[in-house]
Amino acid sequence: MxxxxxxxxxxxDRIRAIIGxxxxxxxxxxxxxxxLPIGATNLLASIDCSIEGVHFRTDWLTEAEIGFRAAAAAxxxxxxxxxxxxxxxVSLGLSGPGSGSQGVEIMAGVGAACRAVxxxxxxxxxxxxxxxxxxxCVLGTAERPVRRAGAQAGDxxxxxxxxxxxxxxxxxxxxxxxxxxxxRARWARPEPRIKAGxxxxxxxxxxxxxISDGLAQDAGHIAAASGVALxxxxxxxxxxxxxxxxxxxxxxxxxxxxxxxxxxFDDAAKFVKATGLPLTRIGKCVTGSGxxxxxxxxxxxxxxxxxxxxx
Amino acid sequence: MxxxxxxxxxxxDRIRAIIGxxxxxxxxxxxxxxxLPIGATNLLASIDCSIEGVHFRTDWLTEAEIGFRAAAAAxxxxxxxxxxxxxxxVSLGLSGPGSGSQGVEIMAGVGAACRAVxxxxxxxxxxxxxxxxxxxCVLGTAERPVRRAGAQAGDxxxxxxxxxxxxxxxxxxxxxxxxxxxxRARWARPEPRIKAGxxxxxxxxxxxxxISDGLAQDAGHIAAASGVALxxxxxxxxxxxxxxxxxxxxxxxxxxxxxxxxxxFDDAAKFVKATGLPLTRIGKCVTGSGxxxxxxxxxxxxxxxxxxxxx
Numbered sequence: 001m002x003x004x005x006x007x008x009x010x011x012x013d014r015i016r017a018i019i020g021x022x023x024x025x026x027x028x029x030x031x032x033x034x035x036l037p038i039g040a041t042n043l044l045a046s047i048d049c050s051i052e053g054v055h056f057r058t059d060w061l062t063e064a065e066i067g068f069r070a071a072a073a074a075x076x077x078x079x080x081x082x083x084x085x086x087x088x089x090v091s092l093g094l095s096g097p098g099s100g101s102q103g104v105e106i107m108a109g110v111g112a113a114c115r116a117v118x119x120x121x122x123x124x125x126x127x128x129x130x131x132x133x134x135x136x137c138v139l140g141t142a143e144r145p146v147r148r149a150g151a152q153a154g155d156x157x158x159x160x161x162x163x164x165x166x167x168x169x170x171x172x173x174x175x176x177x178x179x180x181x182x183x184r185a186r187w188a189r190p191e192p193r194i195k196a197g198x199x200x201x202x203x204x205x206x207x208x209x210x211i212s213d214g215l216a217q218d219a220g221h222i223a224a225a226s227g228v229a230l231x232x233x234x235x236x237x238x239x240x241x242x243x244x245x246x247x248x249x250x251x252x253x254x255x256x257x258x259x260x261x262x263x264x265f266d267d268a269a270k271f272v273k274a275t276g277l278p279l280t281r282i283g284k285c286v287t288g289s290g291x292x293x294x295x296x297x298x299x300x301x302x303x304x305x306x307x308x309x310x311x
Numbered sequence: 312m313x314x315x316x317x318x319x320x321x322x323x324d325r326i327r328a329i330i331g332x333x334x335x336x337x338x339x340x341x342x343x344x345x346x347l348p349i350g351a352t353n354l355l356a357s358i359d360c361s362i363e364g365v366h367f368r369t370d371w372l373t374e375a376e377i378g379f380r381a382a383a384a385a386x387x388x389x390x391x392x393x394x395x396x397x398x399x400x401v402s403l404g405l406s407g408p409g410s411g412s413q414g415v416e417i418m419a420g421v422g423a424a425c426r427a428v429x430x431x432x433x434x435x436x437x438x439x440x441x442x443x444x445x446x447x448c449v450l451g452t453a454e455r456p457v458r459r460a461g462a463q464a465g466d467x468x469x470x471x472x473x474x475x476x477x478x479x480x481x482x483x484x485x486x487x488x489x490x491x492x493x494x495r496a497r498w499a500r501p502e503p504r505i506k507a508g509x510x511x512x513x514x515x516x517x518x519x520x521x522i523s524d525g526l527a528q529d530a531g532h533i534a535a536a537s538g539v540a541l542x543x544x545x546x547x548x549x550x551x552x553x554x555x556x557x558x559x560x561x562x563x564x565x566x567x568x569x570x571x572x573x574x575x576f577d578d579a580a581k582f583v584k585a586t587g588l589p590l591t592r593i594g595k596c597v598t599g600s601g602x603x604x605x606x607x608x609x610x611x612x613x614x615x616x617x618x619x620x621x622x
Contacts, residue, residue, distance in 0.1 A: 089357065
C-alpha cells in the first residue's frame with residue numbers, strides 16, 4: 001500500500017484498512033483535504049463529523065458553541081492546506097419533535113464560524129438522530145496547496161499560537177472547576193488559522209497540518225507523509241499559561257498550525273505582524289522517521305494522541 | 312423570506328427556520344445541489360446523511376448495501392442537476408471496538424456505487440457513534456446545471472423509469488414477506504440516474520429533481536421553486552409491477568428523475584435508446600401553484616411524502 005501520510009494508532013489502522021479495500025476507487029485519502037484540479041485552480045474539500053457525547057457535551061457548550069466549534073474544526077483543515085474557504089455543507093442530526101430551535105441555534109453557530117473566515121453555508125441535510133450530529137464538509141480553493149508530504153531534512157519546524165489551552169479547559173471541565181473567559185473562548189470558539197495558513201503557504205511552507213490530534217501525533221503524520229523525522233525538544237514548545245509542555249503536546253483540538261519551512265526562513269516577525277499570532281520554531285527535520293520529542297535531551301516514548309477509538 | 316424552492320411539511324419548515332436565522336451567511340440553499348462557479352464551469356455539491364434505524368436497518372441490508380444505498384442517494388442529487396460526478400467525501404460513524412470490518416464493508420459499498428458512475432472516494436472522517444452513520448458529500452461539475460426553478464406554464468412533466476418499487480420493497484420487508492431479485496436490487500442498490508440527468512439537461516430540461524420524498528412531494532418542490540402548478544393525472548404515472556399509482560406517488564427513495572421539458576419535446580425514444588430507461592410524460596405545467604394530482608379528473612387532497620420528522 002502506498003504511503004498514506006498517517007502515523008500510528010488504531011483509528012489510522014482502520015482508515016488504512018478501508019483505503020486498502022477501496023483500491024482504485026479511493027484517491028489521495030490521508031491528508032487534511034482532498035485536492036481536485038478544476039480549471040486554473042485547485043478545489044480543496046474535507047469532511048469532519050462531531051457527535052454528542054464523543055466530540056462535545058451539551059452541558060459544557062451552548063448550542064451556538066456546538067455549531068461554531070464543529071465548523072471551526074472542519075475549516076481548520078482548509079487552513080492546514082493554506083486554502084481560501086468557499087463554504088460548508090452541513091448534515092445536522094437532531095432528536096426530533098421540539099428540537100427545531102436547537103437546530104436553528106446550532107446553525108447560527110456554524111454561520112458565525114463561517115462568517116469569521118468569509119465562508120458561506122452552501123447546503124445541508126436535516127435528519128433524525130438520538131444524539132446530536134454536526135457533520136461539516138468544507139470547500140475551498142488553493143493555487144498551491146501545502147500538503148503533509150513535502151518536509152525535507154534540514155527544514156525547520158514551526159507552530160502558530162500556543163498549545164495546551166484546549167486540554168486545560170477539558171481538564172477543568174471534567175474536574176468541575178471554573179476558568180477564565182480567555183480559556184473559555186479558546187476552547188468553545190476556536191479560530192481556524194485561515195490567514196496564518198495562507199501566509200505560511202505563500203512564504204515557502206513545505207508541509208503543514210492543523211493540530212487536532214495533539215502536536216505529538218500530528219507531527220508523526222507529517223513525518224510519515226514526508227519520509228523524514230521531526231526532532232522537537234519540548235523546551236521549545238510554546239504553552240498556554242499554566243500548561244506544561246508534556247500536557248501541551250498531547251492536547252487535541254488546538255487548531256493551531258504545525259508547519260515545516262526551509263532552514264533559511266526567518267520572517268517570524270512579519271508573520272506576527274500579518275496575523276497577530278506568535279510563530280515559534282520548535283524543532284527541525286532530519287533523516288529518519290517519526291516524531292522524536294525530547295525533554296532535556298532524553299527521547300520520550302511514543303505518545304498517544306487524542307483518539308476516538310480506544311481499542 | 313425569499314422563495315426557497317421547498318414545498319410544505321415540518322422538515323421543510325425547520326429548514327426554512329434555519330435559513331431565516333443564517334441570513335446572508337446562507338446562499339442558494341433549498342435545491343438539490345449548491346452551485347459554485349469555478350473557472351469556466353460550475354462546481355456542484357450536496358450532502359446526504361443516512362442513519363441506522365432512521366434510513367436503514369441492519370437486518371434488512373448487508374453492510375455493503377448500506378454503503379451503496381447511502382452513496383447512491385447522495386449521487387442522485389448530482390443526477391438531478393444534470394451534473395458529472397467527481398467524487399464523494401464520507402463521514403462514517405461506527406460503534407467502536409470490533410466494528411473495523413463493518414467499516415470496510417460499508418465503504419466497499421460506497422466505492423461500488425461510486426465506481427458505477429466514475430466517481431472517486433476523495434476523503435472521509437471516521438468517528439465513534441452508537442448508531443451507524445453514513446454521511447456523504449458529493450461533488451460534481453455541470454456547465455449548465457438544471458435547477459428546481461425554471462419550469463414554465465406550458466412545459467410538459469416527465470419522469471424516468473417506473474415508480475413504487477422502493478415503497479413496495481419496504482412494505483414487503485415490514486410484513487416479513489420475501490420478494491424477487493429484481494425488486495431487491497431496485498431497493499438495495501438503487502442506481503443514481505447520472506446519464507439520464509445529463510441527457511435531459513442537454514436536451515432542454517427547464518427544471519429537474521430526483522424523487523427522494525415521493526413524486527407528490529417532489530413535484531411540489533418544483534412547483535414552489537418555479538412558481539407554476541404541476542398537473543399530474545395519476546393514470547399517466549408509470550408504476551412498478553404490482554404497484555398502484557396512489558402508492559407510487561408517495562413512494563420515497565425512488566431516485567428516478569422528475570423533469571419539465573418544453574411542450575415541443577418529443578425525443579423520448581432517443582432518451583430510451585441513450586439510457587435504457589423509460590421516459591414517460593405524466594403531466595403539464597400550468598399557471599397556479601402546487602402539485603395537483605388527479606384521479607379520474609378528481610383532485611387528490613395534499614399528499615404527505617416521506618418524512619423523517621413526524622410532528
